[in-house]
Amino acid sequence: MDFSYLQKYYGFFLNGTMITLLISFFGVIFGVLLGVVFALMKLSKNIILKSFSAAYIEIIRGTPIMVQMFIVYYGLPRLIRMDFEDLTLGIIAVSLNSAAYVAEIIRAGILSIDKGQMEAARSLGMSHKLAMTNIIIPQAFKNILPALGNEFITLIKESAIVSIIGIHDLMYNTDTVRGNTFRPFSPLVVAAAIYFTITFSLSKLLGIMERRLRAGDSSI
Amino acid sequence: MIQVFDLYKDFGKLRVLNGIELKIEPGEVVVIIGPSGSGKSTFLRCLNFLEEPTAGEVIFEGVSFKNSKNDVNRLREKMGMVFQQFNLFPHMTVLENITLAPRKVKNLSKKETEDIAFTLLKRVGLEDKAYTYPNQLSGGQKQRIAIARALAMSPDVMLFDEPTSALDPEMVGEVLDVMKKLVSDGMTMVVVTHEMGFAKEVGDRILFMDEGKIVEEGSPKEVFSNPKHPRTKDFLGKVLI
Ligand SMILES: Nc1ncnc2c1ncn2[C@@H]1O[C@H](COP(=O)(O)OP(=O)(O)OP(=O)(O)O)[C@@H](O)[C@H]1O
Ligand SMILES: [Mg+2]
Numbered sequence: 001m002d003f004s005y006l007q008k009y010y011g012f013f014l015n016g017t018m019i020t021l022l023i024s025f026f027g028v029i030f031g032v033l034l035g036v037v038f039a040l041m042k043l044s045k046n047i048i049l050k051s052f053s054a055a056y057i058e059i060i061r062g063t064p065i066m067v068q069m070f071i072v073y074y075g076l077p078r079l080i081r082m083d084f085e086d087l088t089l090g091i092i093a094v095s096l097n098s099a100a101y102v103a104e105i106i107r108a109g110i111l112s113i114d115k116g117q118m119e120a121a122r123s124l125g126m127s128h129k130l131a132m133t134n135i136i137i138p139q140a141f142k143n144i145l146p147a148l149g150n151e152f153i154t155l156i157k158e159s160a161i162v163s164i165i166g167i168h169d170l171m172y173n174t175d176t177v178r179g180n181t182f183r184p185f186s187p188l189v190v191a192a193a194i195y196f197t198i199t200f201s202l203s204k205l206l207g208i209m210e211r212r213l214r215a216g217d218s219s220i
Numbered sequence: 221m222i223q224v225f226d227l228y229k230d231f232g233k234l235r236v237l238n239g240i241e242l243k244i245e246p247g248e249v250v251v252i253i254g255p256s257g258s259g260k261s262t263f264l265r266c267l268n269f270l271e272e273p274t275a276g277e278v279i280f281e282g283v284s285f286k287n288s289k290n291d292v293n294r295l296r297e298k299m300g301m302v303f304q305q306f307n308l309f310p311h312m313t314v315l316e317n318i319t320l321a322p323r324k325v326k327n328l329s330k331k332e333t334e335d336i337a338f339t340l341l342k343r344v345g346l347e348d349k350a351y352t353y354p355n356q357l358s359g360g361q362k363q364r365i366a367i368a369r370a371l372a373m374s375p376d377v378m379l380f381d382e383p384t385s386a387l388d389p390e391m392v393g394e395v396l397d398v399m400k401k402l403v404s405d406g407m408t409m410v411v412v413t414h415e416m417g418f419a420k421e422v423g424d425r426i427l428f429m430d431e432g433k434i435v436e437e438g439s440p441k442e443v444f445s446n447p448k449h450p451r452t453k454d455f456l457g458k459v460l461i
Contacts (some may be wrong), residue, residue: 119270120307124321124373125297133318139267139311 001189005181016173019193023042023091023162024155028102030095031155032148035102037170040132042107053103060100066162069093073165090162090169105147109140147212149206153199160195170194221246221408222377224266227276229262236262237273244410246376249403251419251440252412254429255455260299260412263429264379267410268292268299271421281376300370304382306362308354308369314341316348318369325373325385333372340368344398360391364398371402380411386452416459420444428452 006013030107041053060068069100077084113136121131163172174191178184222244229237241260244250246316251392252260256269265271267278267294269285278285280295309317317339319333328336341347344364364385370378380399384392395416403409403422413419419440426443428451436449447453 035309106243114304114305114309116303117309120301120309121294121301123268123270123299123303123320124327124370125293126321127293131323134324135309136303139309 001186002188003190005183005186006190009177009181009187010178010210011148012173013170013194016168016191017169017198019087020040020156020159020170023094023167023197024152025093026100027094027155027159028148028152030091031098031102031151032106034095034099034213036108037097038103038105039110042103057100057103060097065093065097065158069098069161069165072096086165086167090159090165090167092109094155094159094162096153097158100153101154102148105144105151106140109144109147110136112141112143134203142213143173144205146210149202149209151177153202153206156199157195170207221248221281223279224267225261225277225279226290228274229271232302235370236432237266240432240434242427242434244377244408247410249404249409249411249422249424250427251416251423251425252410252429253416253419253426253455253459254427254435258429259432260429261381264301264381264412267332267379268296268301270301281375282356293325296374298376299337299356299379300373300375300377301379302363302366302381304358304381304385306354306366306386308355308362308366310354313351313353314346314365317354317365317373321369322372323454336372337368339414340371343371343401344368345394352391358391358395359387363387363391364396367398377408377410380413382412382414384413384415391414415457416444428455430455 017181031056038053038056042057044050058185069090074088076089076092085131117135117139118131121135122128126134159169160171162169163175168176170191174187177187177190222242226235226238228235237414238259240263242250243304252263254260266273269278269287272287275291276286281298283295285292285295307312309320312320316335317333318337319330322328322333323330324334324410329447338347338350341350343369344414345415346361346364346368348360349357349365367378367383381402383399384395387395392415396415399409399418411419411423423440425437426440427434427445428443428449428453436443436447436452444451445457
């Protein structure tokens with residue numbers, strides 16, 4: 001296979017990778033923030049909050065991310081009558097998607113904490129909110145860090161979907177190179193290699209972090 | 221100090237507490253004994269509303285509590301609780317375990333709460349453990365820290381739910397010693413325990429519970445040497461061998 005076109009086009013791959021990382025990074029950050037909110041809503045006793053969150057999670061998990069992407073891309077600017085950068089819309093769509101998955105991870109993490117922890121906190125006079133923020137959520141986060149890392153890796157791959165709304169991420173730029181060089185195949189190999197390098201190193205890094213965390217584990 | 225009127229608790233169809241009446245005076249040490257499943261833990265947990273009673277009323281220091289919608293956080297500040305499973309916060313050091321609630325609930329300063337914590341650590345004999353994590357402590361040490369943590373809120377009453385049941389036998393003594401010290405300091409205590417020796421030694425009053433009711437109550441002497449109710453006799457016959 002001839003990769004000589006890379007000399008001229010490597011910039012496309014580089015910039016595309018940056019955008020992909022950027023979208024995944026913000027996707028996971030906002031995904032976690034929103035995910036916490038949805039998880040707490042789903043765990044709450046308030047039936048309205050609970051059903052809203054449950055419905056949201058089911059709908060996101062039950063529809064293709066491609067459909068969600070288009071709905072955000074065409075729907076959101078109309079709905080709130082505001083113009084957005086395409087990149088912003090891409091990040092919003094990815095975050096909204098990720099939030100549903102993260103919410104389930106966080107909910108499971110919170111439920112995995114022994115109920116004696118909440119009782120001990122409450123028996124000391126702490127409010128439910130204080131107990132959640134000081135006792136339950138910090139412990140839950142430690143438990144779910146590996147799962148969150150996996151979500152980040154998934155996002156890096158899934159974020160390729162933003163290319164359909166014209167964001168110049170790695171996938172989109174790969175297509176551009178394919179067109180410009182009249183090589184339908186070889187740029188895809190390059191893209192795959194880049195995706196794999198990122199996800200593989202991340203997963204190794206997470207493995208190391210996980211082992212560290214477990215070594216310093218202070219569970220009962 | 222604590223008055224309980226006609227307390228009922230159902231779990232679904234199961235009636236666990238079946239009309240409990242009780243009055244506890246300041247400084248009194250009340251020991252609750254009874255067979256497994258008789259509702260001892262549930263009763264204790266209804267006193268601080270970790271369980272919501274199905275019916276009945278708890279009056280604590282003159283304030284009536286009928287359900288957890290009343291200001292139970294204030295009640296719990298004054299009612300410390302020690303659990304069988306310790307329930308220390310594993311992600312915090314011993315010092316943080318003890319100072320967290322006074323800092324967050326009473327808004328005391330870091331300095332104040334640490335002074336309180338070190339005084340208490342001295343009292344339970346574990347000053348050198350302030351900066352260790354719970355997983356590095358033995359069961360007996362964990363329970364002594366749990367007691368210190370509850371005391372840090374300066375409660376007026378301490379509730380103990382089988383504080384020594386999860387411990388290896390050689391560690392039971394150190395925890396009971398801490399509790400005896402509390403008794404001699406005049407703390408009002410409600411203790412669920414299977415340690416009959418302890419009950420005899422420090423209990424002002426023994427309650428025998430069975431099937432959600434207080435079947436018999438009296439001084440240790442009355443209950444242990446001369447039980448009246450057949451269920452009490454039966455139970456003591458089994459545990460006092
Ligand atoms: N959250 C709950 N949901 C349903 N049933 C419960 C719950 N908590 C306790 N029970 C039931 O209530 C009954 C009394 O339980 P409780 O823990 O108060 O007994 P206990 O006297 O403390 O027993 P033990 O000596 O074994 O600790 C038991 O039959 C138990 O299964
Ligand atoms: Mg019990």
